[in-house]
Amino acid sequence: MLTLNNVSAGYGGVDVLTNISLSVKEGENLCILGPNGCGKTTLVKAIAGLIPSKGTIQIDGKNISKMKRHEIASKIAVMSQISSVYFSYTVFETVLLGRYLHMKGNALKEPSFNDKLYTAECLKAVGMYELRDRQITTLSGGQLQRVYLARTLAQEPSIILLDEPTNHLDLKNQAELIDYLKEWSKIDGHTVIGVLHDINLAMRLADNVLVLDNGRTAALGKADEVITSNLLNKVYDMDVVGFMTDSLKRWESFQSQPYSQVTKLRKIK
Numbered sequence: 001m002l003t004l005n006n007v008s009a010g011y012g013g014v015d016v017l018t019n020i021s022l023s024v025k026e027g028e029n030l031c032i033l034g035p036n037g038c039g040k041t042t043l044v045k046a047i048a049g050l051i052p053s054k055g056t057i058q059i060d061g062k063n064i065s066k067m068k069r070h071e072i073a074s075k076i077a078v079m080s081q082i083s084s085v086y087f088s089y090t091v092f093e094t095v096l097l098g099r100y101l102h103m104k105g106n107a108l109k110e111p112s113f114n115d116k117l118y119t120a121e122c123l124k125a126v127g128m129y130e131l132r133d134r135q136i137t138t139l140s141g142g143q144l145q146r147v148y149l150a151r152t153l154a155q156e157p158s159i160i161l162l163d164e165p166t167n168h169l170d171l172k173n174q175a176e177l178i179d180y181l182k183e184w185s186k187i188d189g190h191t192v193i194g195v196l197h198d199i200n201l202a203m204r205l206a207d208n209v210l211v212l213d214n215g216r217t218a219a220l221g222k223a224d225e226v227i228t229s230n231l232l233n234k235v236y237d238m239d240v241v242g243f244m245t246d247s248l249k250r251w252e253s254f255q256s257q258p259y260s261q262v263t264k265l266r267k268i269k
């Protein structure tokens with residue numbers, strides 16, 4: 001479904017990514033891992049056709065450099081981290097924007113009954129239908145992220161590209177979003193390709209993992225085979241598994257200690 005062959009991309013003529021090759025089949029999910037600045041977002045932008053790239057990127061056998069913007073958008077939706085909202089639309093209007101493609105690209109046109117119906121379905125799917133008339137500026141970060149998920153679904157893509165979508169979300173909402181997308185990917189050969197900093201969430205979502213190191217492929221393969229302590233320690237330049245194990249031990253000991261012992265505050269000198 002999605003194939004990258006020797007893809008290099010970057011900014012101002014300088015490559016950030018070098019010779020990335022991979023393929024993602026329908027119904028499979030891929031997580032992209034790697035330290036800050038290694039090129040994860042750049043890869044997402046290249047796949048979405050938002051920046052030029054060398055090599056070939058094909059969706060369903062078609063080269064994206066030969067596809068029109070709206071044709072790419074009918075296949076791929078990008079869901080990124082939420083940023084501040086400066087323009088106020090209602091929840092319903094925001095999700096309706098995801099139907100833009102299906103409204104023959106004319107957002108000024110009165111949406112059809114079917115577009116409105118599909119928008120409502122997407123809002124129901126993410127549990128935001130009741131808040132459909134609220135201005136999005138009045139929503140919490142978690143609610144806003146749900147609205148953006150609904151807008152992504154309204155686009156009816158076959159591939160969702162995630163770029164760190166879980167900031168602003170508490171633990172429960174992070175897990176729910178990832179589980180929802182995992183479920184979505186198992187319907188009708190959908191695919192999720194996601195940049196996630198949290199390795200636990202990545203393992204929850206991914207069938208396959210690409211680990212980038214300085215713009216190059218450090219590892220690519222099945223999640224349980226690729227996510228090894230040696231590789232993570234090398235790429236992130238820290239004892240990742242040791243850190244996670246230590247956190248778990250602290251949590252366990254915190255649980256077993258009497259309340260009085262763990263709440264002692266250090267005196268400020």
Ligand SMILES: Nc1ncnc2c1ncn2[C@@H]1O[C@H](COP(=O)(O)OP(=O)(O)OP(=O)(O)O)[C@@H](O)[C@H]1O
Pocket residue numbers: 011012016034035036037038039040041042043
């Ligand atoms: N628009 C841009 N113009 C020039 N350089 C850029 C641009 N966007 C990103 N870069 C550079 O490209 C490199 C890779 O950035 P990218 O955002 O892809 O990394 P990342 O792995 O997603 O990082 P992070 O985990 O911090 O989000 C960085 O050195 C960054 O400074």
